[in-house]
Amino acid sequence: MPDFDTGHLFLTFLTPIRRGTTHDLTGTAMSHEQAVRITLGLLPTALQSPATIKIGENSPFARSLQTHLCRFVVIEDAIYNGRTPEDALIASIRDRDPITPQPVDKLGNAYLLFAADIDAVMDEGDPLPVTLDAARQGRVRDAWARRLWERMAPELRSIYENCVGFDEVQTGADFARYLKKCQVETTMPFHDYWISPPKLSNLPVPLLAIAALLPLGITVLAFLAQVFGVQAVPRLGIAPGWLALGSAAVSAAVLYGLYRYVVANGQKPMPPAQFGDLPSVLKSLYLQQHFADFALAHQGSSAKNLHAAFGAFLETHTPADTMAPTQPPGVISVKAAQQTGPVA
Amino acid sequence: MTRQLDLNDIQGNIPRAYGRFAFPFARYFFLNIRNQDAGRAFVTTVRPRVTTAAWWTPDTKPKVTLNIGFTHPGLCMLGLPTRTLQGMPESFTDGMKARAFILGDRHPDRVEQDDSNWCAHWDPIWRENRAGDAGRDVHIWISMNAQLAQLGTDQPVPDLEAQTDWLRGLCSDSGVRMLGGHGRDGAGDFQPASAIFTKVGDAKFPTPREHFGLTDGIGDPVFQGQYPPDREKEAVIGRGKWMGRATGWQPIAAGEFLLGHPDESQELPPTAMPPNVMHNGSFMAYRKLHENVGTFNDVMATEAKGFARVMNVPEQEARETLIAKMVGRWSDGVPTATAPTFEAWQATRDQIGLNDPDPARAMQAQRAYLRSAASSDFRYADDIDGYKCPGGAHLRRVNTRDYLDPLNTPGKRNRDATTQLNKRRRILRRGLPYGPDDSAHKDDSTEQGVTMMIIGASLFRQFEFVQQQWIQYGLDFHQGNHTCPMLGDHSLHTRYTIPSDPKSGKPPYIMGGLKTFVETRGGDYFFLPSMTALHMIALGIVDPT
Numbered sequence: 001m002p003d004f005d006t007g008h009l010f011l012t013f014l015t016p017i018r019r020g021t022t023h024d025l026t027g028t029a030m031s032h033e034q035a036v037r038i039t040l041g042l043l044p045t046a047l048q049s050p051a052t053i054k055i056g057e058n059s060p061f062a063r064s065l066q067t068h069l070c071r072f073v074v075i076e077d078a079i080y081n082g083r084t085p086e087d088a089l090i091a092s093i094r095d096r097d098p099i100t101p102q103p104v105d106k107l108g109n110a111y112l113l114f115a116a117d118i119d120a121v122m123d124e125g126d127p128l129p130v131t132l133d134a135a136r137q138g139r140v141r142d143a144w145a146r147r148l149w150e151r152m153a154p155e156l157r158s159i160y161e162n163c164v165g166f167d168e169v170q171t172g173a174d175f176a177r178y179l180k181k182c183q184v185e186t187t188m189p190f191h192d193y194w195i196s197p198p199k200l201s202n203l204p205v206p207l208l209a210i211a212a213l214l215p216l217g218i219t220v221l222a223f224l225a226q227v228f229g230v231q232a233v234p235r236l237g238i239a240p241g242w243l244a245l246g247s248a249a250v251s252a253a254v255l256y257g258l259y260r261y262v263v264a265n266g267q268k269p270m271p272p273a274q275f276g277d278l279p280s281v282l283k284s285l286y287l288q289q290h291f292a293d294f295a296l297a298h299q300g301s302s303a304k305n306l307h308a309a310f311g312a313f314l315e316t317h318t319p320a321d322t323m324a325p326t327q328p329p330g331v332i333s334v335k336a337a338q339q340t341g342p343v344a
Numbered sequence: 345m346t347r348q349l350d351l352n353d354i355q356g357n358i359p360r361a362y363g364r365f366a367f368p369f370a371r372y373f374f375l376n377i378r379n380q381d382a383g384r385a386f387v388t389t390v391r392p393r394v395t396t397a398a399w400w401t402p403d404t405k406p407k408v409t410l411n412i413g414f415t416h417p418g419l420c421m422l423g424l425p426t427r428t429l430q431g432m433p434e435s436f437t438d439g440m441k442a443r444a445f446i447l448g449d450r451h452p453d454r455v456e457q458d459d460s461n462w463c464a465h466w467d468p469i470w471r472e473n474r475a476g477d478a479g480r481d482v483h484i485w486i487s488m489n490a491q492l493a494q495l496g497t498d499q500p501v502p503d504l505e506a507q508t509d510w511l512r513g514l515c516s517d518s519g520v521r522m523l524g525g526h527g528r529d530g531a532g533d534f535q536p537a538s539a540i541f542t543k544v545g546d547a548k549f550p551t552p553r554e555h556f557g558l559t560d561g562i563g564d565p566v567f568q569g570q571y572p573p574d575r576e577k578e579a580v581i582g583r584g585k586w587m588g589r590a591t592g593w594q595p596i597a598a599g600e601f602l603l604g605h606p607d608e609s610q611e612l613p614p615t616a617m618p619p620n621v622m623h624n625g626s627f628m629a630y631r632k633l634h635e636n637v638g639t640f641n642d643v644m645a646t647e648a649k650g651f652a653r654v655m656n657v658p659e660q661e662a663r664e665t666l667i668a669k670m671v672g673r674w675s676d677g678v679p680t681a682t683a684p685t686f687e688a689w690q691a692t693r694d695q696i697g698l699n700d701p702d703p704a705r706a707m708q709a710q711r712a713y714l715r716s717a718a719s720s721d722f723r724y725a726d727d728i729d730g731y732k733c734p735g736g737a738h739l740r741r742v743n744t745r746d747y748l749d750p751l752n753t754p755g756k757r758n759r760d761a762t763t764q765l766n767k768r769r770r771i772l773r774r775g776l777p778y779g780p781d782d783s784a785h786k787d788d789s790t791e792q793g794v795t796m797m798i799i800g801a802s803l804f805r806q807f808e809f810v811q812q813q814w815i816q817y818g819l820d821f822h823q824g825n826h827t828c829p830m831l832g833d834h835s836l837h838t839r840y841t842i843p844s845d846p847k848s849g850k851p852p853y854i855m856g857g858l859k860t861f862v863e864t865r866g867g868d869y870f871f872l873p874s875m876t877a878l879h880m881i882a883l884g885i886v887d888p889t
Contacts, residue, residue, distance in 0.1 A: 050455045296839065296856040300654035 003186050004120060004137050006198075007128025007272025008068070010189035011141060013114040013182040016164040017074070032162035033074060033110045039158050040072050046330040053336060060152035062330025065124040065323075066144055068278055070116035072159065078105045112163055114179075115186075118144050119277045125323050128272035138180065145179045146172035193276040201268050212258055215251040219244050278329070279322040286327040289334050290317055349397070349569035349598060349605075353624045353874045356395035357411040357487060358601060358799055359570045361561060363776050364715075367409065367489035368539035368550040369500040370776050371508060372630070372795060374469060374523045375484035375515065377421040382519030383483070384422060387412075387882035389514055390486070393507075396875060399572065407503040409489040412878070413628055413870030415439060417474070418483030422881055424621075427888040431616025432871070435804040436627055440868045441474050446808060448816035448833045449864045463866075467632065469525030470866025482523060485630060485870045486511065487797075496547035498538075498781065508534070527791055535632065537776040537795045543783065544703045551707070552677070552714060554777045555635045555792045556861070558667065559677035559710075563720040563743065565770040568598045582720025585767040586746060588760065596767055602626055603801055608767045613801040617888035621881070624874030629798040629807050631867035632778075633831075638787030640861045647855050655850060661686050666855065669842045670829040672739025677714050679739070681722035684732035725761030728752055731845040736823040738830040741814040743770065748820060769814075771806050772799040793865065803869055834858040 003010055018032040030038075044057040061067050083102050091098065120132055120140050124147075132140065149156060149172035156175065160166040169178050222233070222244035230240050275284060290313070298309050317325060331337040351359075362370070377383035395409035414422070416437045420429060435443060441463070444450040450462045463471055472480035488511075490504035515522045526532035539550035554560045566576065566583040576595060584593045585608070599607030603615050604623030615622035644663055652662035665686050668674040672681070674689050676698055683689040693699045696718075697709030713719055724740060724747035727733060733740055740747060749761035779792025786792055800806035813820060815828040827833055829840040840855040873881060880886050 050453050053453075054455050054458070292839070292854075296854045299851075299854055299856075300650070 002189050004132050005189045005269045006191040006193075007120055007130065007276060008189070008191060009116075009118050009120045009132075009137060009140060009144075010186040011114075011116045011118065011179075012184050012186045013179050014075075014184050015112045015114070015160070015182045017110040017112055018162055018164050019109070022162065033076065036112060036159060036162040037074055039162070040074070043072075043155065043159075047336060048332050053332075053339070058330045060155045062328070063151040064144075064148065065278055065282075065329060066119045066121065066147070067329075068117045068119070068281075070114070073113040073115075075107070075111045075113055077107050077110070080104055109164075112159070114182075117189075117191075121277070125277070125279045128277050130271055131269060141183070142173075142176035142180065145176035148172075149175045191270070191273070191276070193273040193281065195274065198270055198273065200270065201265055203262060203265055208258055208262075211254060212251075215247045215254055218247040219251055222247060277322075279326065282329060283319075283322045283326045286325065286334055287317060287319055289327075349602070350624060351397040351399065351569075353876055354397040354602065355411050355626075355872050355874070356397045356409060357489075357774055357797070358626050358772065358872060359397045359567075361564055361772075361774050362409055362489035363539060363561065367491055368541075368776070369490040369492075369504060370537040370795065371488045371490075371504065372535040372537065373484075373486040373488075373511060373533075374482045374535075375486065376479060376481060376521045376523050377418060377483045378479070378518055378521060380421060380423045382516075383418075384882050384884055386484075386514060386520040387422070387878060390511075391875070391878045391882060394875065394878065407491050407501045408507050409487070410507065411487045411872070413485040413630075413872045414881075415482055415485075415868050415870055417478070417481050419871065419881075421483055423884055424881070424886050425888050428616045428618070428621060428886055431888070433614070433627070433802065433804060435802075435808060436869050436871060438869075439474055440629060440631070441470075443808065446812045447864075448811065448827070452816075452833060452836055465634075465863070466866040467526055467528070468530035469523050470632070470868075472525065473866070473868060479521075480523065482868055484520070485628075485868075492550070496549070498541040498548040498550075528789075535778065535795060537778040540777050540779075541781040543781075544707070548781070549704075549707060551782070552710070553675075553782075554794055555637050555779055555786060556640050556667075557782075558671060558675050559673065559714065560777075560794070561773060562673070562677050562714055564773055565601075565743075566595050567601050568595045570595065570598075578717055581717035582722060585763045586723065587762050587764070596770060600768065600770060600801055600806070601772055601799060607801060618886065621873070621877045621886050623876070625877055626799050626801060626872045627803045628774075628870045628872050629796075629803055629867065630870060631796045631798070632793065632865040633796050633862050634791075634793040634865045635779075636788040636859070636861050636863065637790070637792060639859045643857055643859050643861075646857060650855075651853055654853060657686070664689075666842070666853075669734050670737060670840060670855075672733045672737035676710055677719055679719065679722055679733070680737070681724070681727060681733045682718070723761070725749060725752055725758040728754055728756065728758070729845075730843045734840075734842050735821045736818055736826060736829065736840060738828050741818075741821060741828050742810055744814070744820070769806055769809055770800070771810060773797070774799060793862070796867075799872070829855070829858060831862050832858075832860075834860045 017036060020032065021029050022032050022035050023029055024035065024038070044055065044059050045052055046059045046062060047053045047056070061070055083098075086096070118140075119126075120129055120137070121127070122140060122143050129136075153172075153175075160169070160178075165181075166178065169175050222240040225233070225240035226244060232238060233240050233243050236243065275281065294309070294313050298306055301309065327334050328337050356362075375386075377386070390410070390412060393410045394412055395406055400406075416429065416432060416439060419432075429437075440447070440449075444462065445456075450456075451459050454462075469480075469482070473482045488504060488507055490500035493499045493501045512522065514520065522533050524530065524533040526535045540553055540555065541548040542551050552559050552561065563583055566580045570576070571579050580593045580595050582593065584595045586593055597606055597608045599605035599611075599613050603613050603625050604619060605612070607613050644666065647666055648659050648663035651657070651666050652659045655662065657665070664675065668680050668689070673679050674683065676693070678689055678692050678696075678698075680689075683692040690699070696713045698706055698713070700706040700709060723745050724733065728747075729735075730737075730740070735747075744763075744766045746752075746758075746761035746763050746766070748765040749758060750765070752758045752761055774797040775795045777792070777794050779786070779790070784790075798807045815831050816833060818824055818826040823841075826837050826839055826841075838856060838858045840858055842853045842855070844850045844852045
């Protein structure tokens, strides 16, 4: 479930990196792990600092209007965190010698981690969904993967050719199937486009408490009645012990039911934030910059002039249209985008 | 129980801003150690003259103070063991020049290879420091602060010149050398500094103002053990930490400013080995900050015209108001948090005697006001939207008080806000203006500014954080990339917004043409050892094992 939250898909892919040796373009021999690190090191990042702006080559992910953030990490092995700590007294009672080495966990393979936060939509610019079942999540992921392939197949190939089983990937559909095989559940998504607190599905705590305590209370009362020698429960006519047993069983069932209910409630995805889709985020950055310029330029204008100028502002910048005009992805500001020219 | 600090072991410039203790003159000397033995002998000779933090009586108060600090290369030249040197914080090891980009001292939009000459406007001594020639590296900082020879004049006691001559006498080309290269022409062999004097009748008096005409150096933090208990109660108001209404203002933990003492995270600040070489010491950033008085006056004149037009007020009132809203204090030091409008300011001035027709009495009233709790006793959680003190104002940036409380909400007053997210980012500010008195012509090319010394247990966590995140960036204050209107670099970001209470019926005002008013002319990071540590360094007995 946590793959989907706030109208976004939080995707995590773990792909085993091939063992053995490969060669780079100069014929130098190297491991696939080295090759993938070199390729990733050369992959341009977004134009966000003087250094990257000077290079001028934008991240290939800036060709997507759906990917908020993504990262590649080479996981060479499980991190060794030292011996499992143990109470010294217990260890000595169990006759465990701390000098004897404990087994060390190792991964069978190095892995390439690819994590991406994307709008959970079939087409760029679609509104964010509130809920999305597993099947539709898969369809969204596949559509995104196919689009990624369309726009950056050479880069993806240069990375993934060092991974196991990539030889068979020829088309966008192949790549989508490949990623699907590598997907693992994202257990901790993070979203921060809130402009107001989200409407959460809060638990009806008093009702839940009554539901839980009522059968428990009956159990305790009936048990006490049995202990103090009450012969039969009025109206029911049975011994209180039987009632205690019965209501204990009901209590257990109710508590389990409530537990399932609370967990299920916790599993509900958070609702999408208003304007939390990437085109809206970019458009708001665009509008914010232009509106700041507008406010400064028209400071102190007469109401009539201001009205006319704002009319022209609305016409030029069309706030309702999230797709255009807007700030392109992968740049730090509208001005930076103008300086660096059209984004590839 | 609070244990008294060992004030005889702590250098006096850490707890005391000498300028506030009637020392309106200073000289800063920068020395280069040619060999280790001469360096150690020099420290041995200078050490007995070092002014400690011990409390003074009128009889024991020195005419001239002396304090000493060392750069990382300086400690290296004095032969400190590698393990001790490696245990020093990386910011201190790097030095200020290497940190130029994060401090905003370099162009924010240029990569290093396109900006090789970024410090061309620095004083020669600082250009040549850490530039490859070990003979030009700054190793030692020595400061002297002097009292007035006579009230009504602008001359220091003759002891200042005498102590300067004594120091010159200790220096030689082969031992410890006094480095020249101060000022634009590089002619000075020390950096002079002095309060700005003003003429009243035939007499001259030091003022608490800097060269833009603004009252400076108010509201320095107060930490445990800095003041005697009877004075601490008053001093801590508005200058300590506020952790809730039940406790009110409390002094900040000594470990925020003194190594070897618990700090506000209830830890000992990390130190190099052995701990006693760092105990009771502190770190200091020395920064020579040039003030572009010409640019400041031009920009303020233009902006005042705009503000006067939009707000329908006289130009002089517009200028005063704009400056007050940029700084967070009116030019005489009255905070906008307590006097948010021009009228309220004038009323406060009347009330505290600043409008006294007798200038001498008015100056006295100002001195008394700046020393009083009233000049620092305010918070921001009652002004979240910045109608009194704008969110991006200089004061609000450098000491955020309770503004960053996580439960603060726009449009709502938070009576339970605390200074929790501010108390680890406080800095002690020391220093004086440099440049001529207030009668001289000043423009961008004349030599004036502030010699600034920022002291704290961690340069990285305190000074550099405040400089990078709060002065040269604005996200914590909802100001985006906009920098501090007074101290920030305005080569890229030139705007500053003054919010307006909707009840006033006036719109907010956006200043759109800010230029860089204050720029760095040099400096470095220094370690200020305790008296014990000076002894260990001088004897060469620093042993990290």
